[in-house]
Amino acid sequence: MPDERSPAGAPGAQASRRRAALPPDVVASLRAAFEQEVRRRVPRLCRLQRDVPGRAVLVQAQRDAHSLASSAVVVGEAEAARCARALEGALEQCLLQPFAPLPPEVLAQAERLAGLLDAWLRR
Amino acid sequence: MTAPGADPAPVGVVVVDDSAVQRRFLRAAVEADADFCVVGEARNGREAVAMVGRLHPGAVLMDLDLPVMSGLEAIERIMSSSPTPILVYSAFVDRGNQVNALEALAAGAVDVLAKPGPADTGSLEEYAEALRRKLRVAARVRVITHPRGRLRSQGMTAPAPAAATGSRLSLRPSGPEPRDTGGSPVRLIAVGASTGGPQALLTLLGQLPADLEQAVLVVQHMADGFMGGLASWLDGLVPLPVCVGESGRRLTPGTVTLAPSRSNLLVQDDRLRILCVPPPAGQFHIPGIDVTFSSVALALRSRAIGVILTGMGRDGAAGLLAMRQQGALTLGQNEATSAVYGMPAAAHALAAVDRQLALADLAPAVLRALGRVPA
Numbered sequence: 380m381p382d383e384r385s386p387a388g389a390p391g392a393q394a395s396r397r398r399a400a401l402p403p404d405v406v407a408s409l410r411a412a413f414e415q416e417v418r419r420r421v422p423r424l425c426r427l428q429r430d431v432p433g434r435a436v437l438v439q440a441q442r443d444a445h446s447l448a449s450s451a452v453v454v455g456e457a458e459a460a461r462c463a464r465a466l467e468g469a470l471e472q473c474l475l476q477p478f479a480p481l482p483p484e485v486l487a488q489a490e491r492l493a494g495l496l497d498a499w500l501r502r
Numbered sequence: 503m504t505a506p507g508a509d510p511a512p513v514g515v516v517v518v519d520d521s522a523v524q525r526r527f528l529r530a531a532v533e534a535d536a537d538f539c540v541v542g543e544a545r546n547g548r549e550a551v552a553m554v555g556r557l558h559p560g561a562v563l564m565d566l567d568l569p570v571m572s573g574l575e576a577i578e579r580i581m582s583s584s585p586t587p588i589l590v591y592s593a594f595v596d597r598g599n600q601v602n603a604l605e606a607l608a609a610g611a612v613d614v615l616a617k618p619g620p621a622d623t624g625s626l627e628e629y630a631e632a633l634r635r636k637l638r639v640a641a642r643v644r645v646i647t648h649p650r651g652r653l654r655s656q657g658m659t660a661p662a663p664a665a666a667t668g669s670r671l672s673l674r675p676s677g678p679e680p681r682d683t684g685g686s687p688v689r690l691i692a693v694g695a696s697t698g699g700p701q702a703l704l705t706l707l708g709q710l711p712a713d714l715e716q717a718v719l720v721v722q723h724m725a726d727g728f729m730g731g732l733a734s735w736l737d738g739l740v741p742l743p744v745c746v747g748e749s750g751r752r753l754t755p756g757t758v759t760l761a762p763s764r765s766n767l768l769v770q771d772d773r774l775r776i777l778c779v780p781p782p783a784g785q786f787h788i789p790g791i792d793v794t795f796s797s798v799a800l801a802l803r804s805r806a807i808g809v810i811l812t813g814m815g816r817d818g819a820a821g822l823l824a825m826r827q828q829g830a831l832t833l834g835q836n837e838a839t840s841a842v843y844g845m846p847a848a849a850h851a852l853a854a855v856d857r858q859l860a861l862a863d864l865a866p867a868v869l870r871a872l873g874r875v876p877a
Binding site for chain 2: 405408409412413415416431434435442445446448449450451452453454455457460461464474475476478479480
């Protein structure tokens with residue numbers, strides 16, 4: 380494997396070319412993107428409460444939970460990230476039995492995640 | 503041409519993630535180093551393959567869990583058509599999910615990096631620096647056309663497999679014990695059939711030799727009470743022994759096991775233990791093919807072959823897609839030879855089928871994939 384020196388040669392040789400990471404405007408844009416993601420994905424998770432979900436709904440819900448978990452980490456919302464990751468794992472089990480009523484604890488997890496993210500939106 | 507002493511052009515990077523938050527973060531993290539420039543953003547594996555072919559970037563940052571086309575499939579395709587250094591970053595390549603990391607590397611990725619998770623305590627800036635460090639190394643790796651992708655593009659199976667998807671089944675945490683998938687042979691042939699199935703099964707199973715080393719699992723939609731009869735009928739006509747599966751037992755190599763009536767059959771693990779569970783209320787087709795195929799995808803990943811035969815409806819299509827996304831070879835019966843071109847058509851429409859073949863050509867394709875010469 381090649382070493383990890385900069386392409387120009389010696390370590391740090393191009394340090395001056397590197398800009399500071401994650402300036403405030405980037406952080407702000409990340410939060411804006413997360414807000415859009417929350418507004419798009421959370422309503423779909425809330426649909427789990429309504430009917431007995433089929434496979435496609437479960438797959439989408441799991442994808443939503445997965446994305447929200449990773450994105451919440453990026454914006455520093457650790458609790459929401461943990462909740463989303465737990466929901467994602469629970470939905471994985473549900474996928475083995477699509478068209479079965481979701482266990483109450485899964486629905487509660489979805490509701491809790493929606494609540495956490497709703498609170499984030501209001502902040 | 504770069505003038506002597508001038509800074510070299512930055513390395514173009516394509517970022518692939520279905521989350522806008524992640525793409526934005528990655529762009530910021532990468533472009534914090536002036537040696538790199540994000541030249542494209544793709545939201546799924548298919549976009550990524552097209553974008554890399556068009557833009558010829560110097561490196562790709564690839565998530566694994568992608569819609570439309572999984573990251574692993576995209577890696578294989580890129581490495582077979584436009585070899586490019588790929589750094590995988592995913593929530594599913596951490597210590598608890600080493601199989602995914604191994605599969606990404608087996609597919610041709612240069613390196614992997616776990617996305618920061620809820621339990622991580624490091625800062626985003628630290629993660630961004632780790633990402634750049636890995637990217638700097640990855641971008642300098644000279645990559646070549648990857649054999650797995652080349653084999654798959656020719657419709658052949660490859661030694662080691664992988665996953666991913668649109669369905670996300672490929673990328674779930676796999677538990678504390680990593681599975682040995684590298685170069686493992688196929689363990690199971692899973693077959694789904696419905697209307698017209700018994701005759702099709704006779705043709706397919708009739709061409710499988712008595713010394714087959716793989717287990718064969720058949721899920722045939724059938725009214726309650728007839729499965730034993732189907733097993734007896736097939737057992738008398740095909741070279742392999744045929745039985746009806748029982749919950750708690752293992753599938754046996756060289757034996758055809760039919761999923762029992764009145765339940766769904768799940769393959770629990772790579773030791774081929776099976777579990778028969780009552781179908782949920784409202785399930786139309788029993789035993790369900792989707793449920794079984796999905797369990798096979800999870801338990802065996804690429805070490806299985808999926809075959810969808812004639813039948814009405816669409817049961818089996820989603821499960822077969824899950825298998826394909828895990829790297830399994832998937833075959834579908836073609837329209838011309840299907841009694842009812844419903845399930846195979848649904849699977850084909852979902853892009854769950856690697857190859858669509860005439861009924862008589864399915865078993866030879868299976869045998870060739872197993873490295874055997876068809877009779």
